Amino acid sequence: MASLPLPIPAITSPHASKPHDAPVPAPRPAASSVHAVLASLSQHAHAHDDALHDAFALVARAEGQPSPAAAVSVGPEVYASLLQCCVAAGSLRAGRQVHAALVKRGPYYSRNAYVGTKLAVFYARCGALADAERAFEALPERDRNAFAWAAVIGLWSRAGLHARALDGFAAMLGAGVPADNFVVPTVLKACAGLGLFRAGRAVHGYAWKAGIAECVYVMSSLVDFYGKCGQVEDARGVFDAMPERTVVSWNSMLMAYIHNSRIDEAVELFYEMRVEGVLPTRVSVVSLLSASAELEAVDEGRQGHAVAVSSGLEIDVILGSSMINFYCKVGLVEAAEAVFEQMEERDIVTWNLMIAGYFQDGQVDKAFDACRRMLETNLKFDCVTLASIIMACVKSCSMMVGTAAHGYAVRNDLDSDRAVACGLIDLYASTGRIEHARRVFNAMSQRDLVLWKVMISTYADRGMSSEALKLLDHMQLEGMSPTAACWDSVISAFLRNGQFEDALEVFKQMLLTRTRPNLRTWSLLISGLSKTGMHQEFTKVAC
DNA sequence: GTGCGAGTAC
Numbered sequence: 001m002a003s004l005p006l007p008i009p010a011i012t013s014p015h016a017s018k019p020h021d022a023p024v025p026a027p028r029p030a031a032s033s034v035h036a037v038l039a040s041l042s043q044h045a046h047a048h049d050d051a052l053h054d055a056f057a058l059v060a061r062a063e064g065q066p067s068p069a070a071a072v073s074v075g076p077e078v079y080a081s082l083l084q085c086c087v088a089a090g091s092l093r094a095g096r097q098v099h100a101a102l103v104k105r106g107p108y109y110s111r112n113a114y115v116g117t118k119l120a121v122f123y124a125r126c127g128a129l130a131d132a133e134r135a136f137e138a139l140p141e142r143d144r145n146a147f148a149w150a151a152v153i154g155l156w157s158r159a160g161l162h163a164r165a166l167d168g169f170a171a172m173l174g175a176g177v178p179a180d181n182f183v184v185p186t187v188l189k190a191c192a193g194l195g196l197f198r199a200g201r202a203v204h205g206y207a208w209k210a211g212i213a214e215c216v217y218v219m220s221s222l223v224d225f226y227g228k229c230g231q232v233e234d235a236r237g238v239f240d241a242m243p244e245r246t247v248v249s250w251n252s253m254l255m256a257y258i259h260n261s262r263i264d265e266a267v268e269l270f271y272e273m274r275v276e277g278v279l280p281t282r283v284s285v286v287s288l289l290s291a292s293a294e295l296e297a298v299d300e301g302r303q304g305h306a307v308a309v310s311s312g313l314e315i316d317v318i319l320g321s322s323m324i325n326f327y328c329k330v331g332l333v334e335a336a337e338a339v340f341e342q343m344e345e346r347d348i349v350t351w352n353l354m355i356a357g358y359f360q361d362g363q364v365d366k367a368f369d370a371c372r373r374m375l376e377t378n379l380k381f382d383c384v385t386l387a388s389i390i391m392a393c394v395k396s397c398s399m400m401v402g403t404a405a406h407g408y409a410v411r412n413d414l415d416s417d418r419a420v421a422c423g424l425i426d427l428y429a430s431t432g433r434i435e436h437a438r439r440v441f442n443a444m445s446q447r448d449l450v451l452w453k454v455m456i457s458t459y460a461d462r463g464m465s466s467e468a469l470k471l472l473d474h475m476q477l478e479g480m481s482p483t484a485a486c487w488d489s490v491i492s493a494f495l496r497n498g499q500f501e502d503a504l505e506v507f508k509q510m511l512l513t514r515t516r517p518n519l520r521t522w523s524l525l526i527s528g529l530s531k532t533g534m535h536q537e538f539t540k541v542a543c
Numbered sequence: 544g545t546g547c548g549a550g551t552a553c
Contacts, residue, residue: 154544185545220545251546286547321548349549356549387550419550426551450553457552483553 055085056094076102076112083118092126113143117151124151129159146172146180154186157193165190166199181212185221192228200225216242220249227256247281254287258294266291267300280307282319289322293329301326315343321350328357346377352384359392367392381408383417390423394430402427416444422454429458447478453486460493468493469506476513484510484518491521495528503528508541 037058059074059082079102086095099119102110109115116139123132136144136152149172157165169187173179179187184207191200204222207213219242226235235256242249250273257266270288273280280288285308292301305323308315315323320343327336340346340354351374358367371381371389381389386409393402406424409415415424421444428436441447441455452475459468468490475482487510494503507525510517529538 150544180544182544189545215544217545222545224546246545248546255546281546283547290548318548323548325548347548352549382549384550391551417550418553422552423550448553453552485552 055082076109076115079105079109080112080115080118083115083122087122087125090126092123092128095122095126111138113139116143117145117148120148121151124155127155127158129155141175144172144175144177146177146183149177150180150183150186153183153190157186157190160193162190162193166194166196179206179210179212181207181215181218184212184215184218188218188221188225192225195229197229197231200229214243216244216246216249220246220252223249223252223256227252227259230260232256232260232262245278247278247284250278251281251283251287254284254291258287258291261294263291263295263297267295267297270300280311280313282308282313282316285311285313286319286322289326293322293326296330298330298332301330315339317343317345317347317350320346321353324350324353324357328353328360331361333357333361333363348379348382348385351379352382352388355385356388359388364392364396380412381414383409383414383420386414387417387419387423390420390427394423394426397430399427399431415440416446418444418446418448418451421451425454425458429462434458434462434464447480449480449483449486452480453483453489456482456486457489460489463493463497465490465493465497465499465502469502472506481513482515484515484521487515488518488521488524492524492528495524500529500532500534504534504537504541511541 059078079098082098083095086092086098102115102119116135120132120135120139123135132152132155136148139148149168153165153168153172156162156168165186169179169183169190172183184203187203188200191197191203204213204225207215207218207222212218219238222238223235226232226238235253239245239249239253250269254266254269254273257263257269266287270280270284270291273284285304288304288307289301291297292304304326307313308319308323313319320339323339324336327333327339336354336357340350343350351370355367355370355374358364358370371385374385375381386405389405390402393399393405402424406415406427409417409420409424414420421440424440425437428434428440437458438455441451444451452471456468456471456475459465459471472482472486472490475486487506491503491506491510494500494506503525507517507521510521525538525542529535
């Protein structure tokens with residue numbers, strides 16, 4: 001934003017400081033009209049610097065009067081309106097200056113409840129977490145209304161601080177402030193983020209009792225919440241019951257289907273939406289593209305692209321990336337490339353998608369060329385880039401590049417990422433350097449089930465059955481419960497080595513840990529033991 | 544005030 005000639009907290013206006021520039025001084029606005037004009041400006045200020053500029057000038061002129069009466073007439077509510085203008089224009093810098101002016105004017109201004117609320121909301125909307133918290137905490141408890149609570153809880157939930165958002169919600173209710181339709185959507189977002197289905201359902205019940213369950217914002221959030229919790233039918237139930245729908249309601253339902261792998265229904269809903277005359281937004285198209293990518297539905301995805309173009313949607317970094325993802329998934333790498341080259345802005349995700357697309361298509365040179373171009377734009381590789389480079393090295397057995405990637409990972413603290421570590425384990429194991437692979441595994445401070453499984457099957461796949469078993473025991477000593485897939489790996493290693501009794505012994509242990517054998521386990525054992533004359537033992541164990 | 548894109552394995 002261009003530098004604003006902000007006169008606040010100065011008492012003089014820019015005109016007053018250079019009187020020769022303003023031969024005809026602007027008349028002082030009638031005190032009563034300042035507030036009304038600001039309110040109207042804030043409505044139209046949407047990111048228009050001009051409106052913000054006018055608002056500041058107006059206050060400056062009103063403030064610039066030497067008479068005490070004029071100063072009093074510029075009351076706290078004027079500053080609140082000014083903050084509203086800053087919110088509308090999205091200017092953190094301008095709002096900070098208003099804050100400074102308030103402090104300078106004294107406690108009558110800075111401790112005003114209305115202004116304090118606006119200040120907290122202003123900082124929250126600008127995403128200034130610490131400032132918003134401070135402004136909120138500065139409000140006396142009795143002045144914290146639903147509006148202020150909603151602003152700060154929403155800020156936490158948007159920042160991904162879900163637990164904090166829920167604590168805030170509990171505190172809000174504890175303080176006797178009833179929840180309204182503004183705070184409920186952000187609380188539902190926090191519940192979905194934490195996977196707290198029961199809590200979210202309780203919020204739904206609360207919304208009913210509070211009479212806000214029919215609000216379109218609340219209902220759209222409920223659709224989203226139920227979808228994220230895997231309750232597609234509940235999501236659809238809310239969606240069908242909506243007295244009115246916005247495009248966000250449709251998009252939430254679309255995503256509910258997609259997140260739950262009900263892609264056909266998502267595609268159908270997209271068409272239904274068009275039939276209803278609802279104009280798709282970027283989010284709708286992104287959803288359709290994501291469904292098409294997963295389904296490898298070439299026609300639908302292409303249509304998504306066409307809809308985006310015909311609707312005049314700006315192909316921003318997210319929409320463009322979704323297109324690249326779709327085209328790469330269906331093997332139309334050239335189409336992905338065309339989108340990629342046309343994009344004005346690309347971020348790390350865009351680059352990673354294009355790089356992975358080239359690698360998967362076997363266009364290794366282009367992939368590395370894209371890596372180089374990416375570094376030239378001052379972006380660094382992240383764990384996704386590296387995982388995809390390492391994967392390509394495993395495929396092509398390029399130990400040299402793989403080792404370089406390992407070095408890059410270590411230097412940039414990316415070697416603790418699971419996908420990178422799994423890739424490296426594979427890389428070293430594929431060239432027989434099992435001890436290198438083990439070193440990568442040992443260096444991981446956080447080992448999840450997948451990592452254990454990878455290391456165990458690395459041993460198992462190479463017939464190192466006792467090493468695999470040792471690791472399986474080790475895993476349990478560390479308090480992890482091996483999945484059926486881990487047990488399968490070890491059992492199959494013993495079977496392949498002809499160590500049938502050991503295989504059966506491992507199977508016994510598996511049953512003791514109450515891990516349910518899956519189809520693979522059974523077929524492994526049945527075909528492995530069928531020729532050994534060990535049916536009886538097997539039957540005894542199995543039954 | 545509600546909705547969005549990436550990794551072989553979860």
